Amino acid sequence: MRQFMAEVWWSSLTAAGHGGLDMLDPTERARLESLERPADRGRFLVGAVLLRVAVASHAGIAPTDVSIDRTCNECGAPHGAPRVMNPGMAAPWVSVSHSGVLVVVALSTMGPVGVDVQRIADLKDPAAAAGWVRREALFKARSGGPAAGGSVCELQAPLAGYAAAAALPANDERDVVVLNWP
Ligand SMILES: [Zn+2]
Secondary structure (H helix, E strand, C coil): CCCEEEEEEEEHEEEEEHHCHCCHHHHHHHHHCCCHHHHHHHHHHHHHHHHHHHHHHHHCCCCCHCCCEEECCCCCCCCCEEEEECCCCCCCCEEEEEEEEEEEEECCCCCEEEEEEEEEHCCCCCCHHHHHHHHHHHHHHHHHCCCCCCCCEEEEECCCEEEEEEEEECCCHHHHEECCCC
16 A cells, blocks of 8 residues: 555545445444434445545555454444554554535544544534534544644535544645545
8 A cells, every 4th residue: 555644535425326335344234224314324334435445545455355343442342433454454544424414534544543524503503613623533533543743624525514624644734635436
């Protein structure tokens, strides 16, 4: 896998109609089945697929060959933050977030990453949205391991009415590549 500072991949619930169910592993399918609300199922599906697509594009493997572990540090159930576990691969650090109809994945081979998107109308205090997503992104990056410098940057969500931020090992926003899928 080539080294890269940081990438941010966006998708939305409309991607749930592009198949992708066959990309999930049995653990992910069981998690999907356990979710009752269609919107929750759609967000989880697109998040899991987008993560596989993003990692696969760097590793030069098929999305189905990406190995993801979501073992929760607290209770051992498969609902924790995702980690890439492919043996023999210098796996990237990854982070996934979804809210409303948007899904975002951040990844880097240089250090822990955290990403957060939030539909502003869902917050009690919409004026606090920018600070909220920055704190969430930083929290996620710090739970991924000791940060190696880097910064928290505001992300431009592809739809109005959303706030988003990423905590990345990049010190320069020009090092962040933004992609949309599909
Ligand atoms: Zn748990």
